[in-house]
Amino acid sequence: MRTIAAGVALALLSTAASADVSTSQRKRIQEAANVLKEIHAVPDKDIPQDLWNKAACVIVVPGLKKGAFVLGGEYGKGLMSCRRDRMWSAPIFMQVGKGSVGFQIGAQSIDLVLLVMNTTGTQKLLRNKVTLGVEASVAAGPVGRDARAATDVQLKAEILSYSRTQGLFAGINLSGGVVKADEDDNEDLYGVGVSPRDVVLGTTIRSPQAAEPFMNALDRAP
Numbered sequence: 001m002r003t004i005a006a007g008v009a010l011a012l013l014s015t016a017a018s019a020d021v022s023t024s025q026r027k028r029i030q031e032a033a034n035v036l037k038e039i040h041a042v043p044d045k046d047i048p049q050d051l052w053n054k055a056a057c058v059i060v061v062p063g064l065k066k067g068a069f070v071l072g073g074e075y076g077k078g079l080m081s082c083r084r085d086r087m088w089s090a091p092i093f094m095q096v097g098k099g100s101v102g103f104q105i106g107a108q109s110i111d112l113v114l115l116v117m118n119t120t121g122t123q124k125l126l127r128n129k130v131t132l133g134v135e136a137s138v139a140a141g142p143v144g145r146d147a148r149a150a151t152d153v154q155l156k157a158e159i160l161s162y163s164r165t166q167g168l169f170a171g172i173n174l175s176g177g178v179v180k181a182d183e184d185d186n187e188d189l190y191g192v193g194v195s196p197r198d199v200v201l202g203t204t205i206r207s208p209q210a211a212e213p214f215m216n217a218l219d220r221a222p
Contacts, residue, residue: 020188021210025093029210031062032079033217035111035164040220045169047115047162048147052220057082057116057125057200059179060214061096063109076112077182079214082122082200088218089200090207093185094125097178111164112172114179115141121158125179126197132159133175140171 039046057080064076079091096112116122124136132138141160142150154160154171163172181196189208190199199205207215 021208022188025185025188026210028062028077028093029079029091029214032060033213035060035062035113036214036217036220039113039164039169040217042169043145045143046145047113048142048144048149050147051115051117051141051150051160054117055083055115056118056122058218059094059096059112059114059116059125061094061112061114064096064112077185078112079211080125080200081214081218082116084201084203088215090190090205091211091214092196092199093182093189095178095180095182096174098176109165110172112174113162113164114138114174115160115162117158117160122201124158126181126200129178129180132161132177132179138174138177140173143170 059078059080061076061078076096078094078096080094081088081091083089096114116125121136124130130136136159137157138159138161139151139154139157141162142154143162159174161172161174163170186194186196186199189210190205194205
């Protein structure tokens with residue numbers, strides 16, 4: 001009976017509706033989706049297709065504000081999804097903020113896209129928090145149709161980072177930035193007791209309806 005009850009509970013969890021998702025969280029999901037759609041619409045200024053295909057995970061942080069790191073140490077917030085058998089996992093909310101070293105951004109507001117290039121990088125990001133350039137290697141990602149333009153440093157990095165501001169999409173150095181899962185927002189999306197690892201690496205958690213715009217944007221045609 002315990003096994004049956006556990007199975008029913010798990011099934012309900014995997015299909016749970018995201019009734020507690022706030023307006024600001026829904027807005028963040030839509031904005032992250034828009035970032036991906038807009039950069040993919042210009043192939044010559046996009047992430048190279050080869051790198052996109054090889055990425056283990058992607059993180060999109062829309063509208064990260066420079067002033068957030070000056071007043072109160074607030075975080076930019078976005079979403080992360082990982083590949084599972086050529087499909088994208090349900091997303092989790094993530095935070096990106098200033099670390100002990102602290103990266104600098106040259107605009108009042110930017111969109112960030114991070115490609116996690118291997119499983120080692122993925123495992124590090126699923127810890128409590130990770131400092132880029134210290135605990136996980138990071139490099140500014142190459143832009144354009146051809147990934148062969150990447151340097152040896154870029155090709156060996158666990159994470160490739162990009163920024164978009166005022167219509168310009170380019171690689172950015174995020175060394176010193178801190179990345180971690182957003183526990184409160186993920187609890188709103190999936191309920192209590194569901195870990196970020198369960199969502200992006202497990203096989204039972206389905207993407208909530210509220211995350212559909214982001215999931216659609218991840219399906220970039222080759």
